Amino acid sequence: MKPHARISAALRDANAAGKTGLVPYITAGYPDKDLFIDTLRKIAAVADCVEVGVPFSDPMADGVTIQRASQQAIASGVSLRWILQQLEAAGDLGVPIILMSYLNPLLVFGYEQLADACLHSGVCGFIVPDLPLEEGDDFRAALDGCDLALIQLVTPATPPERMKILCAASKGFVYAVTIRGITGGAKALPAEVPAYLDGVRAIAEIPVCAGFGIRSAEQVASLGRHADGVIVGSALVEQLEAGNDPTDFLTALR
């Protein structure tokens, strides 16, 4: 199966089993660099896909939790190169891995070399929060060459015409940002979220995952009626920070 199709299939399989797809996010090598692969294995055992954050010095779409995690991970020596090496050494984790990275680390690594390295590391796709569709041609061409996904984000502010274009361009899944704001925000999701997600799902031909501000089993249950999967980031990072076992937290979410 092509790497980007693995992502879609993992979410569809979860849905077929009557579950909402679960896509946890962790910042690579945080809070403990030595435990990166161990933590990833635990999370992979209960998740359908895993989003691995490449730390960046200036995460302008992220809230305080991921800022803090990124800063510490960089200080402890985590880099894109290190992450790819660790993933390659770990072998198949049983779920598709998605790298979430700001553009600059990818640009500096080199798109072609990166796409090639992904094929050896179990990485099936990318989420790049500061790479809008219009600037993505070069990177997309490199990823397409290896059938890797470039996952597009849509937001409640995305106009209808643009929504169609973004959904058509996305691979793996469509990342539907639930709130106006950065990651790790609002405790309560806005009332218009279900209608918004239904709207995205009506357009997208691939699964739709809801992300930003998702923290509780109640939210997962209610969003699960309107999205194929949910992304849980800051809330999980906070659990790891507190030294809690990710398995218990993630299992309790659905």
Add this chain to the structure above:
Amino acid sequence: MQVELSAAEGRALLTRLLGGKLPDAHGRFGPFGGCYAPEALMPALARLEAGVKQYLHDPKFVAELGKELEQWAGRPTPLTPARGLSKRWGAEVYLKREDLAHTGAHKINNALGQAMLAKRLGAERVIAETGAGQHGVATAAACARVGIPCIVYMGAIDIVRQAPNVDRMAQLGAEVVPVESGNRTLRAAIDEAFRDWVGDPEGSYYLLGSAVGPHPYPYLVRELQRVIGKEARRQITEVTGGLPDAVVACVGGGSNAIGLFHPFLGDEKVRLIGVEAGGRGPGLGDHSATLTNGTPGVLHGCYSMLLHDADGQVQETHSISAGLDYPGVGPEHALLDAIGRVSYTTATDDEALDALQECCVAEGLLPALESAHALAGARRWAQKNPGTRVLIGLSGRGDKDMPTLTKVIGRDPYAGNPHSEAPAR
């Protein structure tokens, strides 16, 4: 990963630039620029671009802005023949006095223009970042004048070193939010301003203070700052009957420099010199000389030159002047460097301090530490090219730098100043 442009490509790009064709439809200045923004901001940036197209060159808007610049902001600013510096340097030195613009720096040109644009676009609040505090003060003043609430993000380190400006912003009705994240200077303040904007892209207007950021900001800021060079070119021609041999400005993000340089780009014989902050020296983390030492990268929405490591992590910078303490630079400067139309050089902290003290005693003017870098670069050039005519962008006044100056130089104004003749004591 370098951007290589052939001589022919360089000439073609300069022709397009002079013909008003850059940035192009994709917001690019040749290879540089673009719009690398979070999806949440794309509709807001599209609205801003439409607003810029609709108003920026609309005769009614231009007339209204021109009137405000004259009646409220104090334009045109004078061109001062620097008699003392001319004598010392063996050159014919002129200073374009942006320090005499309202709020004490060139920043007001951009802040006023954008605040008026924000009002036209129906913004409910304005967000701004500030490094030295000059853009924050200018934005606070412009927002008060125009009548829009204003929030200014400022790095915690800058709040300490530019304390007088923090109080000025508060008096002008702005809410100043200290930024404790990241490196706690200008770069972190921009990150935080973007985060705020992502949360309210419809109601808020992000009033970016330098010629950086996603398209259309580098274009918008350049157009609003061009007034500096337009006035200066006319003034120096009136006073001397000719053009200068060299035009010198300091470059952090590069807004005052792009504004001063732009009207001279077509004057082939005029040497254009941008002076970056050389800080403590050439080691990574010791300076903010992006064009001199950087490589291409993406930060804060644009592809330009950047100070970053082999993993793409943006590096800490240092400069004694908060306004130059930034790891990126405007994409148009990156192009002007790549095609060789502007020469970029550096001045160290010590050279800037030295030039500041010399300007104080020779001209009776206290320049901003940022502007002192331009003075230092100009002095070096003038001494190598005796008898030439040099125009320097005095981008701001140095009152805001008193806490730093007092700390670094001490209270004795003559201590460590090789250019002054201390009176007998």
